[in-house]
Amino acid sequence: MTAARQLAFGFAHAPSLAAADFCRGAANEAALAMIERWPAWPARRLALWGPDGSGKTHLLAIWCARSSARALCPADLARDEAPALIPASGHVALDDADCVLDEPALLHLLNLVSERGGSLLLTAREAPARWGTRLADLRSRLRSITAVALGPPDEALLRAVLTKLFADRQLAVAPPTIDYILRRIDRSLAAARELVARLDRIALARGVQIGAALVREALAREEDGGGEYSVTVSPGEPKLL
Amino acid sequence: MDRESEAQWVRVRARLREEVGEVEYRSWLRQMVLQEVSGDEVVVALPTRFLRDWVNSHFGDRLRSLWQAENRKVRRVAVIVRAQGAALAEPVDPAAATVPGGANGAAVPATATTPRASAHAGQRLGARAAARAEEAARNGGDPRHDFSAPLDPRLTFDAFVVGKPNEFAFACARRVAEHGPTAGFNPLFLHGGVGLGKTHLLHAIAWRLRERDPGKRVAYMSAESFMYRFIAALRSENAMAFKEQLRAVDVLMVDDVQFLIGKESTQEEFFHTFNALVELGKQVVVSADKSPADLAGLEERLRTRLGCGMVADIHATTFELRVSILQAKTAALGTTVPPKVLEFLAHKITSNVRELEGALNRVVAHAQLVGRPITIESSQEVLRDLLRAHDRRVTIEEIQKRVAEHYNIRLAEMTSARRARMVARPRQVAMFLAKQLTQRSLPEIGRKFGGRDHTTVMHAVSRVTELMQSDLSFAEDVELLRRMLES
Numbered sequence: 001m002t003a004a005r006q007l008a009f010g011f012a013h014a015p016s017l018a019a020a021d022f023c024r025g026a027a028n029e030a031a032l033a034m035i036e037r038w039p040a041w042p043a044r045r046l047a048l049w050g051p052d053g054s055g056k057t058h059l060l061a062i063w064c065a066r067s068s069a070r071a072l073c074p075a076d077l078a079r080d081e082a083p084a085l086i087p088a089s090g091h092v093a094l095d096d097a098d099c100v101l102d103e104p105a106l107l108h109l110l111n112l113v114s115e116r117g118g119s120l121l122l123t124a125r126e127a128p129a130r131w132g133t134r135l136a137d138l139r140s141r142l143r144s145i146t147a148v149a150l151g152p153p154d155e156a157l158l159r160a161v162l163t164k165l166f167a168d169r170q171l172a173v174a175p176p177t178i179d180y181i182l183r184r185i186d187r188s189l190a191a192a193r194e195l196v197a198r199l200d201r202i203a204l205a206r207g208v209q210i211g212a213a214l215v216r217e218a219l220a221r222e223e224d225g226g227g228e229y230s231v232t233v234s235p236g237e238p239k240l241l
Numbered sequence: 242m243d244r245e246s247e248a249q250w251v252r253v254r255a256r257l258r259e260e261v262g263e264v265e266y267r268s269w270l271r272q273m274v275l276q277e278v279s280g281d282e283v284v285v286a287l288p289t290r291f292l293r294d295w296v297n298s299h300f301g302d303r304l305r306s307l308w309q310a311e312n313r314k315v316r317r318v319a320v321i322v323r324a325q326g327a328a329l330a331e332p333v334d335p336a337a338a339t340v341p342g343g344a345n346g347a348a349v350p351a352t353a354t355t356p357r358a359s360a361h362a363g364q365r366l367g368a369r370a371a372a373r374a375e376e377a378a379r380n381g382g383d384p385r386h387d388f389s390a391p392l393d394p395r396l397t398f399d400a401f402v403v404g405k406p407n408e409f410a411f412a413c414a415r416r417v418a419e420h421g422p423t424a425g426f427n428p429l430f431l432h433g434g435v436g437l438g439k440t441h442l443l444h445a446i447a448w449r450l451r452e453r454d455p456g457k458r459v460a461y462m463s464a465e466s467f468m469y470r471f472i473a474a475l476r477s478e479n480a481m482a483f484k485e486q487l488r489a490v491d492v493l494m495v496d497d498v499q500f501l502i503g504k505e506s507t508q509e510e511f512f513h514t515f516n517a518l519v520e521l522g523k524q525v526v527v528s529a530d531k532s533p534a535d536l537a538g539l540e541e542r543l544r545t546r547l548g549c550g551m552v553a554d555i556h557a558t559t560f561e562l563r564v565s566i567l568q569a570k571t572a573a574l575g576t577t578v579p580p581k582v583l584e585f586l587a588h589k590i591t592s593n594v595r596e597l598e599g600a601l602n603r604v605v606a607h608a609q610l611v612g613r614p615i616t617i618e619s620s621q622e623v624l625r626d627l628l629r630a631h632d633r634r635v636t637i638e639e640i641q642k643r644v645a646e647h648y649n650i651r652l653a654e655m656t657s658a659r660r661a662r663m664v665a666r667p668r669q670v671a672m673f674l675a676k677q678l679t680q681r682s683l684p685e686i687g688r689k690f691g692g693r694d695h696t697t698v699m700h701a702v703s704r705v706t707e708l709m710q711s712d713l714s715f716a717e718d719v720e721l722l723r724r725m726l727e728s
Contacts, residue, residue: 033610042602049626083469104500108465115390115466127626136530137497140436140592144599146606147626152680183695187680 016168017061023164025157028055031148035063039119042146045110047097047122050150053189056123060093063121067091074099082108090118098124103135110141152187161189165196166210171203173210180212184219195219246278249311256307257300267408269295274323281316283308286323293322388486389447389460395573396444402569404562407438410553414442414526418449421492421524426551428515428525432532433555436595439528443494446526450492460490464500468507475506487514494526498547502538512543519546563587563597570601578605578615585617589628600624635678635726637689643726644671647718656691669701670719676702678726 024032031048034041048056064071069091076085077100086092092113100106113120122128127149128142153161159182166173185191198218203210254273258266269292276284285304287293296304297320308315398418403411410431416424431439447461462470474483487493493514501508518525529536533548558566567583582604590597607623608615621628641655648667655668668690675686676698683695690698709716 030607030610034606037610042599042606081469082465083473111463111465115463117391129626130630136435140595143592143627144436144595144602146599146603149626183683183699186682186685191680191682 017058021164022058022062023157023160025153027151027153027157031059031150034148035059041119044119045145047128047145047147048150049124049127049147051190053193054150056150057095060095060121060123064093069093077102077105082112086112086116090116092118093121095123097122098126098131103133103138107135107138153189155182158182158192162192165193169200171200171210177211181215250275252311253307257303265412281314283315283318284321285318286321288323293320296320388490390462390466392444392447392461396441397448398445401441401445402566404565406556406558406562410442410555413551413553414446417524418446422522427519428527428547428550430533430547430550430552431528434557434593435530436593437555438594440496443496443526443528447494458490459492461494463496464498467495468504471507471510488517492524493518496528498527498529499536508540508543515546558594560587566594566597567601570598574605576605582615582617582620585620600627637675637679640674640726641671644722647722669705672698672701673705674723
């Protein structure tokens with residue numbers, strides 16, 4: 001027989017993207033310094049690149065708040081022409097810029113932002129020089145942008161990020177448990193984010209505190225092939241069962 | 242030909258070069274060949290009809306008086322087109338040598354106005370650029386420039402670094418900027434690959450024209466914004482007003498016309514505007530990534546019209562030009578970069594000037610951020626996405642192999658249970674490097690080292706860290722391995 005279990009609603013939690021909540025570390029020092037240096041960006045353009053979870057979107061939000069830039073995603077470029085996308089401030093931030101399929105549209109956006117004296121921030125998983133751009137005019141512009149990498153986190157940054165991720169979900173987790181996690185996960189922010197999400201779901205479903213035992217179980221489950229906890233609903237898609 | 246005439250010719254050329262400046266000389270006069278001197282006539286040959294006409298009308302008088310200063314018998318200098326096949330190789334230019342002391346010491350006014358990015362120009366640049374920035378800021382408020390996109394205050398003739406690949410286009414742009422439609426280059430069509438300076442020359446022409454005659458309506462715009470405005474005008478049923486505005490400008494400059502390809506109605510509008518302006522004697526300047534003949538997809542009649550004035554191309558940069566550009570740019574940034582690093586950049590970033598400047602900006606910005614001097618190594622790291630198509634991901638297996646080779650032990654010892662110091666220490670070094678250079682978790686690293694526990698890896702990391710602090714040569718060894726693996 002199966003034990004009665006608490007069902008976890010997949011309430012999409014809202015991670016804090018405030019400047020004060022950004023975790024500084026050696027991995028993102030240069031990127032953060034460049035954001036803080038604005039508007040003194042070479043040619044008023046900056047690209048941040050790094051793996052998932054390395055803080056690109058957070059930095060983008062910090063800059064948008066400070067510069068009154070409009071945050072765009074690739075879908076916006078498919079919908080509207082460049083002149084309609086540029087706000088009064090003239091500044092534009094484009095998240096996941098490597099996912100833009102329409103190269104001329106991106107080129108026109110770059111040119112028009114410059115023409116109006118605005119600044120442009122791009123974020124992507126890879127450096128703009130490596131996007132495999134076919135349009136030569138766009139390629140040379142992308143290759144000339146000051147591109148700053150967000151590197152893999154060191155232990156101190158990973159510790160800070162884990163603490164923040166738990167706090168974002170209003171979970172109280174003791175420092176020894178965080179140390180326990182640090183010794184056992186890959187040194188990547190994406191790994192930290194995934195594990196925290198999994199722990200949150202299990203803890204919520206069972207109504208238990210997060211401790212070493214739960215961490216061990218969550219890590220074991222990951223090794224079994226990343227199987228999700230059977231009764232949980234993935235976040236972002238709340239369903240009433 | 243007699244020796245005396247040869248020597249006189251060398252002096253004539255040297256003086257001419259001094260008078261007109263390096264750029265003009267190289268553009269128009271360098272290819273002159275002395276054909277003969279007979280009686281009172283000197284015959285000078287050039288390879289094309291265009292060059293012949295140009296030299297005749299612009300330098301004919303100077304040539305004659307310079308010859309007369311050398312040889313009083315000379316009454317006429319005839320400039321002719323050199324027969325095909327004659328002197329295919331470029332003649333070695335005797336005027337490249339220092340100006341020989343003239344026999345009769347005729348004083349030649351030194352009016353060299355070559356606008357090079359000299360140190361002197363660089364000093365003046367500050368104040369002038371500031372004035373231009375101010376003007377650019379006010380651009381919106383000035384009704385004369387309402388129709389133009391704002392000009393970049395940095396893109397002036399002074400800031401343009403001239404070298405062999407771009408000197409012809411530079412000379413043409415300069416002439417249009419100084420003489421407008423009377424230069425006889427209507428339209429001026431500049432073409433070249435991306436990022437080689439077409440936009441820079443267009444902005445420079447516009448700045449100079451506005452400087453010379455502030456009443457002139459100079460409209461600069463990209464082909465895209467020409468298109469956007471045209472479409473917007475059509476939508477708001479304002480097309481007539483748009484046309485009138487366009488035709489009221491004194492100088493129209495359209496950048497990157499290749500973007501009109503496939504935009505039939507915009508092309509049509511551009512064609513009519515173009516014709517109307519040229520007929521009215523207004524100057525038109527156009528740029529594209531290809532020559533008019535190669536702009537497939539542009540209407541035939543438009544291509545023909547675009548190509549009927551002066552067509553000048555900008556060639557790919559040479560190493561020397563790239564170094565000069567980097568030097569000028571470094572000075573403009575108000576910083577210093579070791580010559581070795583500049584040469585490294587000029588050697589590695591060969592595609593175009595835009596990318597070259599971008600690379601320099603990045604290297605300088607990084608050095609300012611971290612407060613460390615610029616070296617080739619730091620530049621390599623900062624520009625790694627430009628220099629390499631992929632980041633190298635170091636694997637635990639690679640680390641084990643390299644470390645085993647370095648300490649001259651068998652690879653199998655990395656996973657063996659042996660605890661003798663001579664194998665245990667290298668194994669610890671490899672674990673330390675695996676922790677540093679990969680993102681693998683401690684348990685994963687332990688597994689790769691013969692199924693060891695993660696606490697063993699932690700112990701290795703702290704042991705190696707300690708040793709590196711107490712034993713300098715050991716630290717150097719580990720550092721060397723790390724660099725080898727990362728490169």
